[in-house]
Amino acid sequence: GGRGLCGANAQVVAVKAVRIHLVWFCPRNFVPPCYRMMKTRAGNADQTEEDAEGAKATKAALTSMPYQCQELILYGSVFADNLPDLERRLTGLCDPGSTEFHEHDLSFSLRTGTDPDVTIRLRRRFNVDSFNSHQWQFRYIGGPEPDQKCPVIVRKVIDSIAYSHLMMDFVKTLGLRMDYEYIAKGTVWTNGKMKVVISQIQKTEKAGYYDQSNLKRFSDSYLVEMSVCLPDSAEYTAV
Missing domain, CATH: 2.40.320.10 (Hypothetical Protein Pfu-838710-001)
Known part of the structure; x- marks a missing residue:
């Protein structure tokens, strides 16, 4: 609706019957951890540890978003x-x-x-x-x-x-x-x-x-x- 709050940190609930699935809207520059891992394997192996730390930081930031x-x-x-x-x-x-x-x-x-x-x-x-x-x-x-x-x-x-x-x-x-x-x-x-x-x-x-x-x-x-x-x-x- 016109008064709804549906921004970058909004929580989305998709309900089918009584099943509820929670999905978070991601920031525009967010790269999924799975994609980061695939990119690391295809690129330089020296970047594995750095990307893994980046994925952990991204996941921590995502789960700490205020709802x-x-x-x-x-x-x-x-x-x-x-x-x-x-x-x-x-x-x-x-x-x-x-x-x-x-x-x-x-x-x-x-x-x-x-x-x-x-x-x-x-x-x-x-x-x-x-x-x-x-x-x-x-x-x-x-x-x-x-x-x-x-x-x-x-x-x-x-x-x-x-x-x-x-x-x-x-x-x-x-x-x-x-x-x-x-x-x-x-x-x-x-x-x-x-x-x-x-x-x-x-x-x-x-x-x-x-x-x-x-x-x-x-x-x-x-x-x-x-x-x-x-x-x-x-x-x-x-x-």
Whole structure:
């Protein structure tokens, strides 16, 4: 989707029935260890030890790629009448250009009994062909972490991409239960690492039916989200 995180360090989950295969996107200059070994055998034998050490270093760097980050986020809302003013302001403050999106979001939770429930979000593109497409964004969202030094919501998140034509069956096998779903349509702006999302939220009046006759807006207001993701161990400071 337009809000998905699918960069060089993104985690990809390919799901077929209940089998899960994890694949990491490699950096552009990454050379697979097997190719390095073949190249070494065909070339100078004196380079064997050097290439082997390089392969170990590459493997170590690959397995240490962060898959979890801390998200700092603020929520707000704006009336539809004031939306053009906000968009003009963002156009002047943010990076050139913006991205429109139209997505189907589902929120699931895992009941733990004692600890706070585990929250998982599923997201996919919403359009005419969206229900023939089996690619989803998985997002684990941790609970808010109180911090008096930071006047925003701080939480741990994990993003991954999943592909399955049996996604609902798969989430049931994980013990997840759907809490709610909605359709979000809006625009994304960026300013460096910061992301600003403005969206209008719709709900379906009949579960499983997503044609326009069944979709109703929650309100005349637009949801505004401003967030930035930092490495899990990074310190954040006021800007």
